[in-house]
Every structure is written in structure tokens, then in C-alpha cells.
Amino acid sequence: AQSVTQPDIHITVSEGASLELRCNYSYGATPYLFWYVQSPGQGLQLLLKYFSGDTLVQGIKGFEAEFKRSQSSFNLRKPSVHWSDAAEYFCAVGARDTGRRALTFGSGTRLQVQP
């Protein structure tokens, strides 16, 4: 079974600073990988996804993520954080070879942005 680890529960950065949120996964083959963002009281919005091909994936709101097979990682990055990026971020892995087709989520990283 697949699993996802987000080692940072909470991160605080200053507005304009760069950001990297860590995500490590466990899966026997090449997975589908996703990053979602959840603003307070809201549902989850897809930021980006990796399926195959280029390991650097561009998403919405200026985010990108890099799939590193050797490290089983899919870290999310943004070069300059805006106050509106304050939210909770979830990494998720999807299995290619199961009938269930559901996602396994990490426990989330809460991002706080200081002015």
C-alpha cells in the first residue's frame, strides 16, 4: 500500500521569501503525485500533478514541484510567497494499478506567511 509523509506540520515564511514544502512517498512503482491546497473553511484545490514525462511540474499560482524518483520525493516550491498563499497544503499519491483509484494523502503542512 502507498503512503505519504509530510514531515513539516507547520511552516512560517516571510512574504516575498522562497518556499519549499516537503513530501515523501512510498509506492512500489511510479505513482501519480498531486499537491492540493486548502484555504480555511474551504475544500481542496488542485495545485499541480505529476503523471509522467518532465519531472519538473508547473502548477497554478506560481507553484512548481519536482519528482525525484531516487529520493521518493515530490517537493513543492514557490520562489516568492504572497500573503494569500497562507493555507494548508496536502501532498497525495495515487496508485496506477489498483481498482480503487483513490488518493492517499499526507497529514498536511500549514503555511503561515508573515508580513
Next chain:
Amino acid sequence: IAGITQAPTSQILAAGRRMTLRCTQDMRHNAMYWYRQDLGLGLRLIHYSNTAGTTGKGEVPDGYSVSRANTDDFPLTLASAVPSQTSVYFCASSDGDRTDTQYFGPGTRLTVL
């Protein structure tokens, strides 16, 4: 296009009562899912449906049931609610493309007293 709607937005429920959370999508997606979100645990899959007429158990199915009579609707029923079912519940759907990207509803906040 509304996407996915969930009802109610929030609910306070007495333990032992029966409750159905509603989920409707207008994207004609084949697959639908129910997750619960608890602090520090992320989202955990309760039940899923790959297509109308079929359902399956997820990671935490006990105490919950689902049905999928048609493509658009996927209700989640708590037959006899318990306080440990206090959570935020999210419905999602996917169109079965190569990555099965899931799209989420706004959630239902349920409190069982």
C-alpha cells in the same frame, strides 16, 4: 458549472441519530469518493464508487454506508452516529483520465454530541 455540491454545510447531531450527507456532481464523472478530514491525519478514504451501481470500502468504512444509484449522486449515511464521527467530510469525483485527478466539494462539518 457548479462542480461538486455538498449538503448540509454543517450539522450538529445527537449520538445515535441517523444522518445522510449529500453529494452531487454535474461533471459526469464516473468515480466518486468520500473522505473524512481530521486534524493531523489528513484525509482518509471512507468509501468510493468507480461507476454508478458499484461501491467499495476505503480505509475507514466502519459506521458508514454509501449508495450510487446514478452518476451524479453519492450519499453517505451514518446509520447511528457516534462522537468519533465528528469530522469534516469531503466528497470528490474523478473523470477516469490517465491520472484520475480528483476534484473536491466544499465539505460538510459534522459534530456528533
